[in-house]
Amino acid sequence: MKITDIKVIVASPGRNFVTVKVYTDQGLTGIGDGTVNGRELSVASYLKDHVIPTLIGKDALRTEDIWQYLYKGAYWRRGPITMAAIGAIDMALWDIKAKAANMPLYQLLGGKSRDKVMVYKHVGGLDIGEVVEGVVAMREQGLDAIRAQVSIPGLPPIYGTGPSTDQAAGGMIHPLPNEEVWATHKYLPLVPKLFEKLRDAVGYDVHLLHDVHHRLTPIEAARLGKDLEPFRLFWLEDAIPAELQEGFRIIRQHTTQPLAVGEVFNSIFDTTTLITEQLIDYIRVTSVHAGGVTGLKKIFDFASIYHVRSACHGPMDVSPVAMGCNIHVDVAINNFGIQEFSGYTEATHEMFPCSWSYDRGYLQPGEAPGHGVEIDEKVAEKYPYAPAYLPVARLEDGTLTSW
Numbered sequence: 001m002k003i004t005d006i007k008v009i010v011a012s013p014g015r016n017f018v019t020v021k022v023y024t025d026q027g028l029t030g031i032g033d034g035t036v037n038g039r040e041l042s043v044a045s046y047l048k049d050h051v052i053p054t055l056i057g058k059d060a061l062r063t064e065d066i067w068q069y070l071y072k073g074a075y076w077r078r079g080p081i082t083m084a085a086i087g088a089i090d091m092a093l094w095d096i097k098a099k100a101a102n103m104p105l106y107q108l109l110g111g112k113s114r115d116k117v118m119v120y121k122h123v124g125g126l127d128i129g130e131v132v133e134g135v136v137a138m139r140e141q142g143l144d145a146i147r148a149q150v151s152i153p154g155l156p157p158i159y160g161t162g163p164s165t166d167q168a169a170g171g172m173i174h175p176l177p178n179e180e181v182w183a184t185h186k187y188l189p190l191v192p193k194l195f196e197k198l199r200d201a202v203g204y205d206v207h208l209l210h211d212v213h214h215r216l217t218p219i220e221a222a223r224l225g226k227d228l229e230p231f232r233l234f235w236l237e238d239a240i241p242a243e244l245q246e247g248f249r250i251i252r253q254h255t256t257q258p259l260a261v262g263e264v265f266n267s268i269f270d271t272t273t274l275i276t277e278q279l280i281d282y283i284r285v286t287s288v289h290a291g292g293v294t295g296l297k298k299i300f301d302f303a304s305i306y307h308v309r310s311a312c313h314g315p316m317d318v319s320p321v322a323m324g325c326n327i328h329v330d331v332a333i334n335n336f337g338i339q340e341f342s343g344y345t346e347a348t349h350e351m352f353p354c355s356w357s358y359d360r361g362y363l364q365p366g367e368a369p370g371h372g373v374e375i376d377e378k379v380a381e382k383y384p385y386a387p388a389y390l391p392v393a394r395l396e397d398g399t400l401t402s403w
């Protein structure tokens with residue numbers, strides 16, 4: 001089955017998405033997600049200028065060989081743009097392969113290992129009371145796992161804590177990067193107070209999670225982990241900037257708080273120290289940023305040897321196509337942990353009709369052949385690309401910091 005053409009579609013039904021559509025000489029098509037939030041057009045160019053011309057005429061069913069061809073063949077390995085481009089092509093090829101087999105993708109990955117995929121959703125708030133109310137309401141909607149974030153009193157609301165984290169990151173996405181303010185000494189004592197109130201309100205039956213967004217140093221993260229231990233969090237996410245994997249050794253020495261990291265990782269080599277030394281409990285790579293279904297499966301299989309479980313990144317900027325691929329992997333692997341799920345705008349659902357479905361805290365992959373997600377190109381035309389950036393963060397004295 002030969003690849004005859006590949007199209008790149010960039011559209012913004014609420015958030016910018018980069019989608020590839022692969023055509024074959026047998027009439028089967030497949031789609032893949034190549035979105036890198038805030039750097040979308042670079043992936044589109046990488047695909048159009050450097051990937052697509054090399055793939056025309058190749059056998060669409062050779063997913064592993066094409067993955068290696070794009071990874072090793074480029075000479076310049078890894079990196080978010082390269083791996084998102086590889087990821088997009090890989091998802092589309094797995095889609096075609098599963099359609100050719102007339103099976104849902106999960107069957108080609110080993111079949112179902114579980115009946116349903118547990119997700120967590122986000123609750124943010126300007127103060128502790130607002131977050132508690134939000135978590136109680138979400139629990140009533142059937143969620144068994146909830147991420148809770150709170151603004152720091154006296155500072156403007158920061159990314160992830162606004163009132164509507166489900167949609168467009170609470171209004172924190174702007175045509176140019178917004179500048180936010182961060183103060184660790186005000187944040188550190190606040191978070192344990194939040195989780196104390198949350199446990200009082202919802203008890204210990206529900207999984208509670210928290211995302212630090214890479215904002216602490218290892219010893220600060222160790223302090224926070226210790227302070228949170230009585231409240232038994234499911235995880236503490238991205239406690240420190242993760243480029244220096246060794247930093248997690250310091251956190252691990254001090255706390256039994258489970259740790260999650262990896263949403264900015266794009267290859268197995270970003271994870272080797274963390275996984276082999278068992279410095280983390282959950283690895284947060286996602287199909288779009290880690291080289292598609294092939295890349296994701298390699299990382300999760302490696303993690304399984306070391307008791308590290310999966311936790312695919314799944315915010316709004318991971319498109320429904322990558323979400324579909326994540327769900328098929330989630331349901332098939334043995335070391336599944338949890339799946340993040342923020343939900344999408346109505347326009348996004350209109351643009352990406354899909355067979356996966358969400359119901360009361362759980363996702364199902366659906367039974368359509370392939371990964372089950374299609375793109376309506378007529379709808380995509382209604383929502384052209386619009387520049388949109390994540391914020392940057394500064395300390396109160398103006399120093400640029402991680403967020």
Ligand code: CS2
Pocket residue numbers: 037169211213263313314315316317340390
């Ligand atoms: C977040 C994301 O989902 C998460 O855990 O950290 O909102 C992340 O900041 C964005 O996806 C970045 O594009």
Ligand code: MG
Pocket residue numbers: 211213237238263
């Ligand atoms: Mg995160």
